[in-house]
Amino acid sequence: MPGRGMPMSRLKPRSEYEKTGSFRFWRWLAGSRDPYVGEVEMKAQIPKEPRELTIRERMQERQELLTRVYDIENNKKIAFFHRIYVLAAVVFCLCFAGILVAMVSMLPPTGEADRPVNNEVPARYIESGLQETGAVNIVTGMILDYRAFDTFGESNVLFAATTTVLILLHEKKKKREDGTFEEIPSDRLLEPKQDAILQASATVLVPVIILFGIYVILNGHLSPGGGFSGGAIIGAGLILYLSAFGFEKTEKLFTEKTYKYVSFGALTTYCLAKSYSFFTGANHLESHIPLGTPGAILSSGLILVLNICVGMVVACTMYTFYVMFRKGDF
Amino acid sequence: MGNLLVNYGEAAAMILFVIGFSNLLLHKNLIKKIIGLNIMDSAIYLFLAEKGYIAGRTVPIVVDGVQSVEAYINPIPAGLVLTGIVVSVSVSALMLSLTIRLYRRYHTLDLDEISTLLKKEGV
Numbered sequence: 001m002p003g004r005g006m007p008m009s010r011l012k013p014r015s016e017y018e019k020t021g022s023f024r025f026w027r028w029l030a031g032s033r034d035p036y037v038g039e040v041e042m043k044a045q046i047p048k049e050p051r052e053l054t055i056r057e058r059m060q061e062r063q064e065l066l067t068r069v070y071d072i073e074n075n076k077k078i079a080f081f082h083r084i085y086v087l088a089a090v091v092f093c094l095c096f097a098g099i100l101v102a103m104v105s106m107l108p109p110t111g112e113a114d115r116p117v118n119n120e121v122p123a124r125y126i127e128s129g130l131q132e133t134g135a136v137n138i139v140t141g142m143i144l145d146y147r148a149f150d151t152f153g154e155s156n157v158l159f160a161a162t163t164t165v166l167i168l169l170h171e172k173k174k175k176r177e178d179g180t181f182e183e184i185p186s187d188r189l190l191e192p193k194q195d196a197i198l199q200a201s202a203t204v205l206v207p208v209i210i211l212f213g214i215y216v217i218l219n220g221h222l223s224p225g226g227g228f229s230g231g232a233i234i235g236a237g238l239i240l241y242l243s244a245f246g247f248e249k250t251e252k253l254f255t256e257k258t259y260k261y262v263s264f265g266a267l268t269t270y271c272l273a274k275s276y277s278f279f280t281g282a283n284h285l286e287s288h289i290p291l292g293t294p295g296a297i298l299s300s301g302l303i304l305v306l307n308i309c310v311g312m313v314v315a316c317t318m319y320t321f322y323v324m325f326r327k328g329d330f
Numbered sequence: 331m332g333n334l335l336v337n338y339g340e341a342a343a344m345i346l347f348v349i350g351f352s353n354l355l356l357h358k359n360l361i362k363k364i365i366g367l368n369i370m371d372s373a374i375y376l377f378l379a380e381k382g383y384i385a386g387r388t389v390p391i392v393v394d395g396v397q398s399v400e401a402y403i404n405p406i407p408a409g410l411v412l413t414g415i416v417v418s419v420s421v422s423a424l425m426l427s428l429t430i431r432l433y434r435r436y437h438t439l440d441l442d443e444i445s446t447l448l449k450k451e452g453v
Contacts, residue, residue, distance in 0.1 A: 096348050104341045111336075112385070126399050
């Protein structure tokens with residue numbers, strides 16, 4: 001159907017000419033068809049239909065509830081309690097702030113070297129940390145060697161939090177009467193499919209983000225960073241990938257089983273590695289783990305391995321949090 | 331006044347802590363309460379960072395083999411802040427998932443409405 005301003009060709013028949021690039025270019029130039037209309041808008045595959053009745057019922061219920069909770073005009077008790085509560089809370093907060101600021105004014109001045117915080121413990125870490133742990137970054141040497149037990153506890157706290165979130169938000173499949181399982185109402189059907197801008201930028205950004213996260217983890221003993229920050233970066237990259245391409249792509253890469261095996265494997269490796277060094281250290285045995293040259297990537301003994309373990313746990317945790325909050329199922 | 335003008339960072343951390351605490355007390359919305367708790371967490375990180383700071387010294391990463399105490403700041407508060415961040419992330423996730431469960435059950439985030447509904451159910 002030739003519209004106004006449609007390009008024409010004298011040499012080729014119409015159907016052949018419409019396949020060429022110059023036809024599309026001239027059509028775009030003439031403005032008869034916008035190539036973006038209908039291509040890049042976010043569209044839900046199934047339009048959501050509001051159910052009028054339930055919404056109205058719910059609104060009425062809520063209105064009744066609101067009048068009962070905030071019936072300040074008729075219920076003098078609630079009004080009195082509300083006023084007293086706000087007054088007491090404000091007075092308490094002001095007193096609390098006053099006490100804390102008065103306490104700060106009695107603390108030793110910030111930025112001076114001879115405060116009681118700077119005692120012999122940080123001095124020992126700084127003076128012999130490089131020789132004892134092999135890590136150039138003293139903070140990493142501290143948290144993954146001197147205080148590795150504490151960091152193991154942190155990783156376990158993350159693992160426990162993820163497990164609890166899985167218990168609380170996991171949607172179980174309901175069994176029907178004929179034995180088949182009911183489909184979970186997933187948001188996969190409501191996912192946008194044609195988000196060209198997000199997909200194009202994710203194609204460029206996701207590999208860079210994940211590579212940067214790996215770099216931060218592997219350089220944890222040489223530069224600022226380490227397992228926790230690198231793992232959070234990798235988790236952010238995975239979340240961006242999921243937002244752009246949907247669950248169909250990510251479930252090939254990351255399922256509940258992946259989470260289970262990676263977290264369990266990483267925590268077990270951490271536990272075994274640290275048990276070995278605790279055992280040898282407590283019995284005054286030689287640990288046989290070379291510390292390497294300070295500054296090289298393969299140095300500082302077990303710290304690199306522990307950083308990788310912590311990074312894997314944190315990346316899995318971040319991604320699992322996002323998936324659970326979004327859908328309740330992998 | 332004492333050291334209040336020198337310790338302005340620590341004083342700011344304390345005031346931030348009280349702001350977060352007043353959020354906990356004065357807001358009825360559960361999400362806003364969780365935000366208040368996260369503000370309190372951030373106040374603690376600021377306080378710890380101020381504790382570890384020593385004027386004129388650099389981050390504790392050994393450069394060119396300099397290993398004297400006079401060159402670097404205190405590394406211990408950095409490790410403690412790391413622990414705090416991890417625990418705060420876990421606690422936030424736990425509280426948010428409990429809030430989601432409450433919302434699915436009662437269709438509201440207002441704590442007073444939830445307790446009224448609980449009374450109506452006879453709990």
